[in-house]
Amino acid sequence: MGVSLLPSSPAFLALFLVSVVTLCLHPEPTLAITRQYKFDVMMQNVTRPCHTKSMVTVNGKFPGPRIVAREGDRLLIKVTKHVQNNISYVFIDTGMEFDSFAAGQRGTLFWHAHKSWLRSSLYGPIIILPKLGTPYPFAKPYKEVPTIFGEWFNADPEAIINQALQTGGGPNVSDAYTINGLPGPLYNCSAKDTFKLKVKPGKTYLFRMINAALNDELFFSIANHTLTVVDVDAIYVKPFDTETLLIAPGQTTNVLLKTKPHHPNANFFMSARPYMTGQGTFDKSTVAGILEYEDSHKTIQSSRYIKKLPLYKPNLPPNQKLLPPPADLTKC
Structure with a gap:
């Protein structure tokens, strides 16, 4: 609404x-x-x-x-x-x-x-x-991170949907998903267009997550980290922990990320990909950003040093789950 x-x-x-x-x-x-x-x-x-x-x-x-x-x-x-x-x-x-x-x-x-x-x-x-003087119903985060998922179409999206309406077929799928407008390293020639978030050990970050994709539900996860859901569609909820978040198109969800207490000597993918239970076509690709820890013991972190760190990937659920036909149809 x-x-x-x-x-x-x-x-x-x-x-x-x-x-x-x-x-x-x-x-x-x-x-x-x-x-x-x-x-x-x-x-x-x-x-x-x-x-x-x-x-x-x-x-x-x-x-x-x-x-x-x-x-x-x-x-x-x-x-x-x-x-x-x-x-x-x-x-x-x-x-x-x-x-x-x-x-x-x-x-x-x-x-x-x-x-x-x-x-x-x-x-x-x-x-x-919140109004000045009104605290969150959870510990104040160290930093807030707006995170908006979207889609990229090489073709004109208006032409795509108009053709689908004329033919009655499904519209062509997007060519990439994006995080804050960036497709990330899993797509061709897109490594430089990657959302990267530098974090400090032992801090709490509030992710303000928005799914602006046209039609697709998206799974989201950060490798080796736990998310705490505190708000859904601008309404506070009883906090709960999850390894993987499902966010519907048009939905917003606020989650807390508590970083590891010490520098883990690793980087971590923040990944999202779609989920569907039907037979329709959809973009089955994965968008990824990178969570990078700042090392307080290193005054200068070169890009070469960061690239040498191991990069962990989350285990996202499969793209599609095909539901069996109703029992009364299996006998036909």
């Missing part, structure tokens, strides 16, 4: 949708401040696995910019269109401004395009922090 930042504007509702939950529209003027953001909808050349294409972006970024506010703040977002007029699927007039109130909905959300498959490139995190 979503909310338009300008309820009276169908144009804005067509372009942006805040996922998962409706923001409570009850500002508290004695506590709130106004935070302003500028969104320029523009074409941008972007290169991912050996392929460069022009795609619709916000502020030329893939993923788009991060919105950060505190519970009760007022958001003022100015959206300006810089794409050609014949790109009819960007339903917004130049210079329109939109505002909403983010009172009563702290947590991790995200904005995305809401017209066909434009959302494959038009999306970004929304992070609403």
Whole structure:
């Protein structure tokens, strides 16, 4: 469920949708401040696995910019269109401004395009922090890490879905999954486009995880580490530990990662891949980022030293589980 930042504007509702939950529209003027953001909808050349294409972006970024506010703040977002007029699927007039109130909905959300498959490139995190003086119901993390999963298509996603609608067949699958817009080293010529997170031993990190993939549920795991789930869809939950997390498309999940007490002399894959129980086609590839430990005893950690460290990979569940037919059909 979503909310338009300008309820009276169908144009804005067509372009942006805040996922998962409706923001409570009850500002508290004695506590709130106004935070302003500028969104320029523009074409941008972007290169991912050996392929460069022009795609619709916000502020030329893939993923788009991060919105950060505190519970009760007022958001003022100015959206300006810089794409050609014949790109009819960007339903917004130049210079329109939109505002909403983010009172009563702290947590991790995200904005995305809401017209066909434009959302494959038009999306970004929304992070609403608790009010000042209101702590988390868990130990304060050392650092917060927005982590957004997405997809990369070499072809134009709009053309892909339009062809599928015309033929009645399934749409072509994506060419890669991404973590924070980067496909990672398991795809061709993508080692330099890898999300890397440097962490310190004995610290707690809060991962704000968002699945912005179009249709795929994703398994996520960090090799040799345990995740503690503390929040799902911007709602606190009773914390529980897991080695592998399943996150649905459009879902957000906050997890705590407590790093090892001492430098492990190793690096670790942070990997995600899809899961499906049906017969349909889907991208069965795996996206990976790298968790790197900082060594306090080494003032300079060269890239050569880091590359020599062993790299551990998580054991993710299989991509697909085909369910048996109902018992009453097996006799046919």
